[in-house]
Amino acid sequence: MKTYKIALLPGDGIGRDVTDAAWSVLEKTAGSGGLSLEATRLTWSCDYYLENGSMMPADGIETLKSFDAILLGAVGWPRKVPDSVSLHGLLLPIRKAFEQYANIRPHRLLPGVQGPLRSDSFDILCIRENTEGEYSGAGGRVHQGTDNEVAIETAIFTRKGVERILRFGFEQARARRGKLASVTKSNAQKYSMVFWDEITRKLSAEYPDVEVTSYHIDAMAARMVMAPESLDVVVASNLFGDILTDLGAAIQGGLGFAASANINPDRSAPSMFEPVHGSAPDIAHLGIANPIAAIWSGAMMLEHLGEAAAAGRIMAAIETTTARGIGATPGKDKTEAITASVLSALD
Amino acid sequence: MKTYKIALLPGDGIGRDVTDAAWSVLEKTAGSGGLSLEATRLTWSCDYYLENGSMMPADGIETLKSFDAILLGAVGWPRKVPDSVSLHGLLLPIRKAFEQYANIRPHRLLPGVQGPLRSDSFDILCIRENTEGEYSGAGGRVHQGTDNEVAIETAIFTRKGVERILRFGFEQARARRGKLASVTKSNAQKYSMVFWDEITRKLSAEYPDVEVTSYHIDAMAARMVMAPESLDVVVASNLFGDILTDLGAAIQGGLGFAASANINPDRSAPSMFEPVHGSAPDIAHLGIANPIAAIWSGAMMLEHLGEAAAAGRIMAAIETTTARGIGATPGKDKTEAITASVLSALD
Ligand SMILES: CC(C)[C@H](C(=O)O)[C@@H](O)C(=O)O
Ligand SMILES: CC(C)[C@H](C(=O)O)[C@@H](O)C(=O)O
Numbered sequence: 067m068k069t070y071k072i073a074l075l076p077g078d079g080i081g082r083d084v085t086d087a088a089w090s091v092l093e094k095t096a097g098s099g100g101l102s103l104e105a106t107r108l109t110w111s112c113d114y115y116l117e118n119g120s121m122m123p124a125d126g127i128e129t130l131k132s133f134d135a136i137l138l139g140a141v142g143w144p145r146k147v148p149d150s151v152s153l154h155g156l157l158l159p160i161r162k163a164f165e166q167y168a169n170i171r172p173h174r175l176l177p178g179v180q181g182p183l184r185s186d187s188f189d190i191l192c193i194r195e196n197t198e199g200e201y202s203g204a205g206g207r208v209h210q211g212t213d214n215e216v217a218i219e220t221a222i223f224t225r226k227g228v229e230r231i232l233r234f235g236f237e238q239a240r241a242r243r244g245k246l247a248s249v250t251k252s253n254a255q256k257y258s259m260v261f262w263d264e265i266t267r268k269l270s271a272e273y274p275d276v277e278v279t280s281y282h283i284d285a286m287a288a289r290m291v292m293a294p295e296s297l298d299v300v301v302a303s304n305l306f307g308d309i310l311t312d313l314g315a316a317i318q319g320g321l322g323f324a325a326s327a328n329i330n331p332d333r334s335a336p337s338m339f340e341p342v343h344g345s346a347p348d349i350a351h352l353g354i355a356n357p358i359a360a361i362w363s364g365a366m367m368l369e370h371l372g373e374a375a376a377a378g379r380i381m382a383a384i385e386t387t388t389a390r391g392i393g394a395t396p397g398k399d400k401t402e403a404i405t406a407s408v409l410s411a412l413d
Numbered sequence: 414m415k416t417y418k419i420a421l422l423p424g425d426g427i428g429r430d431v432t433d434a435a436w437s438v439l440e441k442t443a444g445s446g447g448l449s450l451e452a453t454r455l456t457w458s459c460d461y462y463l464e465n466g467s468m469m470p471a472d473g474i475e476t477l478k479s480f481d482a483i484l485l486g487a488v489g490w491p492r493k494v495p496d497s498v499s500l501h502g503l504l505l506p507i508r509k510a511f512e513q514y515a516n517i518r519p520h521r522l523l524p525g526v527q528g529p530l531r532s533d534s535f536d537i538l539c540i541r542e543n544t545e546g547e548y549s550g551a552g553g554r555v556h557q558g559t560d561n562e563v564a565i566e567t568a569i570f571t572r573k574g575v576e577r578i579l580r581f582g583f584e585q586a587r588a589r590r591g592k593l594a595s596v597t598k599s600n601a602q603k604y605s606m607v608f609w610d611e612i613t614r615k616l617s618a619e620y621p622d623v624e625v626t627s628y629h630i631d632a633m634a635a636r637m638v639m640a641p642e643s644l645d646v647v648v649a650s651n652l653f654g655d656i657l658t659d660l661g662a663a664i665q666g667g668l669g670f671a672a673s674a675n676i677n678p679d680r681s682a683p684s685m686f687e688p689v690h691g692s693a694p695d696i697a698h699l700g701i702a703n704p705i706a707a708i709w710s711g712a713m714m715l716e717h718l719g720e721a722a723a724a725g726r727i728m729a730a731i732e733t734t735t736a737r738g739i740g741a742t743p744g745k746d747k748t749e750a751i752t753a754s755v756l757s758a759l760d
Contacts, residue, residue: 217608218605252496308631
């Protein structure tokens with residue numbers, strides 16, 4: 067029997083609620099599927115910070131290295147610790163240290179879910195660059211506090227970084243419907259985005275079977291709302307992917323349905339799976355967070371570990387649940403009721 | 414009788430089609446409204462570039478200075494001239510030279526228009542910073558063409574630049590429903606966006622009557638789709654405003670309905686009015702471009718010139734037209750038919 071070592075990082079707020087839910091579904095799936103999942107729960111979080119002065123131990127990254135995958139809930143609780151500390155102390159370092167350069171986020175409507183659009187037949191896979199670009203953290207401020215103050219923030223794109231995410235996008239498009247949309251803003255950002263466009267064009271020669279189209283970010287945002295059914299795989303920079311995947315979450319009915327995977331495609335380090343939503347302190351531990359995004363992220367984890375059949379069973383159980391109207395309407399059902407329904411659909 | 418000198422810059426593609434339409438509406442409105450509009454047509458465009466090697470004459474900015482306002486169609490025709498040349502040679506220099514730092518874009522559904530959202534009761538005014546930030550044009554590339562290549566693009570925010578756009582936002586909110594949404598990404602961009610948030614907080618003390626909320630750009634993109642009716646005035650940086658206003662155009666039914674004003678609030682130089690859409694070379698001069706965005710932009714011009722009554726007459730004529738179903742469905746009616754309907758509604 068195959069055994070996988072999973073690091074559970076519930077984090078903050080509803081991150082804890084939904085991780086518990088996802089874990090119970092994963093355990094049951096494993097039990098009946100001939101695989102074994104071994105969880106190690108790590109309490110790194112804003113509370114941990116308040117006690118220890120850091121978001122994780124000094125050897126946190128070292129510790130995580132030994133796992134097959136990481137299942138994360140959510141990080142952040144601004145009233146306890148500023149986001150600029152908590153996110154830069156836990157979530158972002160993991161993505162970077164483990165070269166989880168491909169952040170994958172599927173956007174489609176689950177059965178029974180009514181989205182905000184009149185259109186309901188779309189199936190988009192967004193791929194976001196996860197390690198560099200606009201979130202490189204380079205910048206500074208001069209003449210601070212004076213009328214003359216200037217703040218700069220520098221986006222840094224490397225050929226290696228851009229090439230590998232685009233290549234990943236081409237591969238995903240090849241495995242799906244063969245269409246890749248590459249998103250930039252090269253008419254206004256003539257260094258970084260022109261560079262990205264050039265690499266897109268260069269790689270396209272290697273993937274003649276993939277139909278690639280370049281869009282500007284503004285046009286793509288509009289397209290996701292006006293003609294989402296025209297899209298297959300969408301690949302974008304760290305910032306643009308961040309924006310488009312929240313928009314993707316919106317059109318799929320809300321953040322309660324938006325799953326994600328932070329993938330290290332070379333498998334040189336563990337990948338991390340997390341719902342797109344944040345820690346939502348205002349509804350933490352009230353038992354009302356929708357666990358579907360977290361459960362779906364768990365399915366993506368099994369898929370990545372090579373357990374496609376088990377992943378498929380979870381997806382089917384999620385779909386049975388929402389088709390029954392359970393967990394399909396934001397705010398209607400309790401975390402426990404939704405989880406129970408997914409668990410029973412697994413039988 | 415008050416006379417206004419207007420520079421008409423039809424530019425490229427459908428920019429020409431819609432500028433003609435808008436001008437005929439403006440002329441008729443002026444004629445019956447006791448004001449006089451004097452047009453000077455300037456042919457600066459990609460064609461002009463192909464003949465003269467530049468998008469406008471060396472003294473182009475100087476020439477424009479003497480006008481009361483500029484009415485622009487659209488700039489760009491990538492197959493003739495790369496966008497990085499045409500836009501940086503005409504549209505962007507005007508916005509910057511004339512310190513048109515406030516790009517205003519109204520997003521609401523005209524009567525008879527069906528948008529892509531189920532929700533139809535929103536009325537948002539987006540205000541985009543128009544002169545600095547992520548489109549400063551600062552950056553570079555090293556080790557070009559090698560595996561080791563790095564491209565950087567630097568966003569530059571000045572206190573003066575951020576303060577003036579936010580102040581403009583607060584004023585607009587005060588004149589509307591008193592709600593201001595300020596959009597950043599301070600959890601991931603800790604220099605520029607934290608700076609913007611600080612200035613937002615500082616100014617809010619001066620506007621106790623305005624309810625200001627800070628959102629991250631990803632959350633705001635989702636909100637515009639999931640709860641647009643919760644928004645009043647939205648203020649954002651150059652890039653974020655660019656993205657949100659295309660999204661705004663999408664939820665209002667498409668770019669055919671999206672008007673905009675590039676305002677110099679200090680009135681030290683002319684302001685410029687233009688539809689949000691581009692030059693759309695594929696449908697240029699086929700007589701099928703929707704002129705409503707351009708006509709609406711013309712109304713914004715009159716409003717800015719202090720002719721609110723005349724602007725109101727144009728808006729009423731647009732609304733009568735779309736309420737009749739003319740120009741309300743993208744692609745259905747010809748430019749001429751829509752224009753004729755607006756003209757007759759002016760009677
Ligand atoms: C919390 C934040 C830093 C994070 C990001 O922007 O990466 C989040 O928005 C996401 O999309 O995962
Ligand atoms: C054409 C382009 C440079 C322009 C911009 O980004 O400013 C356009 O997208 C707009 O929104 O006016």
